[in-house]
Amino acid sequence: MRLLIAEDDKLLGDGIRNGLRQEGYAVDWVEDGATAELAMKTETYDLVILDIGLPKKTGLEVLKNMRSRGDQLPVLLLTAFDRIEDRILGLDSGADDYVVKPFDLDELSARIRALLRRNSGRSAPVMEHGDIVVDPASHVVTKNGRGIDISPREFALLLTLLDNEGRVVSRSRLEEGLYAWNEEVESNTIEVHIHHLRKKLGSELIRTIRGVGYIIDKVR
DSSP states (O other): OEEEEEOOOHHHHHHHHHHHHHTTOEEEEESSHHHHHHHHHHSOOSEEEEETTOSSSOHHHHHHHHHHTTOOOOEEEEESOOOHHHHHHHHHTTOSEEEESSOOHHHHHHHHHHHHHHHTTOOSSSEEETTEEEETTTTEEEETTEEEOOOHHHHHHHHHHHHTTTSOEEHHHHHHHHOOTTOOOOTTHHHHHHHHHHHHHOTTSSEEETTTEEEOOOOO
């Protein structure tokens, strides 16, 4: 999953980026609203975290522009104000959720998981596919009740494929979800991660659609 953070406080922005990267997300960080809009035009994201008080363009301006052009990407607002009218304004402008500063990173992570779950049409906090169970909160994967050790990027790739169960996901889309700016992507990196997942979870789990991408078929 790839996230965009727009936060002009350098210490906070860097802390959020590093914390979410440890959670397995690919994270890009910008410090003003205009750059956030440019990033969304050139990259594909699963969720955007917007500080309301951004320079150049405020977070609310960015949000309103997104919604006016029909962009339904989940947006979580960061605000230093806890006034009811500010929360109402943010939600009525199209935000999906908000967090008041200062906040705990664990709470932010939980809200991100909830928004991503809602956006993919899931209600249950864990994902099940046959005898495989994936818990996004704890990063635990089990098969037949036995814990499976997988890397953070393998976990992120598995989540993306399960979120799109029954639909083909292109190789380029998988790469976009695993790697942020300035992270080197080797030419065969997706194939290597797919190979490892098949070895650990079963060769039949992920099917290759030659020339198109990869798919986890729905359980019949």
